[in-house]
Amino acid sequence: MTKHVNNHSDKKAVVAGGTHGMGLAVVKALLDGGAEVLLTGRNEKSIETVRTELAGRPAHIVRSDATSMADIRALGGDVENKLGRIDFLFVNIGHARLEPFDQVTEASYDQSFDTNTKGAFFTAQRLAPLIRDGGSIVFTTSIADEGGTDALTVYSGAKAAVRAIAKGIASALLPRGIRVNVISPGFIDTPTMGITGMTHEDRDAFMAMGDQVTPMKRHGTVEEIAAAVLFLAFDATFTTGARLTVDGGIGQGIAAPQ
Template identity: 35%
Template sequence: MGKLDGKIALITGGSEGIGFATAQRFLAEGATHLFITGRRKEVVDEAVTKLGGKNVTAIQGDTSNLDDLDKLYSLIRKEQGRLDILFANAGGGTFAQLGSITEKHFDDTFNVNVKGVLFTVQKALPIFTDGGSIILNGSTVSVKGVPDMSVYCATKAAIRSFARCWAVDLKERKIRVNTLSPGAIDTPAFRSLGCTEEEKKAFIATTVMNRIGEPDEIAKAVVFLASDDSSYVTAIELFVDGGRSQI
């Protein structure tokens, strides 16, 4: 018996990093069918192959594009008729120093991390199962200041607020909404930030466990929030960050 037996799940940004590790865990825990999205078709298709190709559907798309979301949910409705679990994982950010932040930087970051999450959740509701679980991928920067990342930090604070509000909005349907906030995790997205070795060492020094986390460590926490193990948990922000946000 798996913790997600019989469940239909969607993971946005599921082709690599945290999303891919979570997809592996969901399947291992018995999810009946899994939908994953990503912007790059070749990467999403490769992820399906790595996942074994069975009980997985890949959809290329941009979560900040409402037409792409409509196509996504039309496909889920047609193929499975419902959705039990949503992990709104797609997102990202780049450095921009205050004083040099451009309108494009602001729009790009908020479109993916805030607008994309809002409409990913809202458009899922017509096919979402009462009693289901929605998990939003946040970040420790919702409560920690990071130099040159103020726009990104603001988007993750918005995600935290979404979870609080939506947990109340959806309580009559018994849909639980939680935020999972990772620290620094060894993913392609983290590596693409281009931190120097000295910057990495400085970051690790602020983490109680004195290391960077692994994607599967986040995936295990997502499974907890997606499953009945967390049946009395809603509206929280669960930090999985080696203790960094707590000190």
């Protein structure tokens, strides 16, 4: 079967958090469609790996820490200098830690909100003036942004805040025709499964558990996330303030087959 490739040859995009997993899949899909992309990451090893992998393609790789306001300010300058005006911003910022309610500390709480919420908000605020009228923003949240799980109490709150913030930004940017939506993934096959500090054994067990509770009985792929993100970015032209779940039915009240 021939793979369909969208034509984004006249587009410029920024992927904040684009050096691995879902973010990198979006970067590759954009590049395959002919777009020029600036992507960020903060892990030097990941940055160098991606720099080699994307060599020769119209990709600009910038080290930027979403918890640093100085880095966020500098990112705006990098985007302006390398791309000028952009058509699409993917705010794929965040991390989760499995931490039961009674073990949460002030430091771990602050770290979760600093990355997942504060970093996402101020990245969008800094780059919004560089988005062309009629462009779009997509935030990554999670199916954990509603419901409740003991070990993800703080992460769920941080991602729910991003979901609410996205609606406010959607309202703020309506006069410019800029659409703002969120993508809420379920269990997706990425190197870390979105959880910090897991061993290979922990990851395998987490994936197996995800496959068991997901109605479609499998994890999603990063390519499936990328397809959904680009749908919101370019094709969903009458959609703003919305949440698109890519979760195999787990958040939809669908009974899994026994």
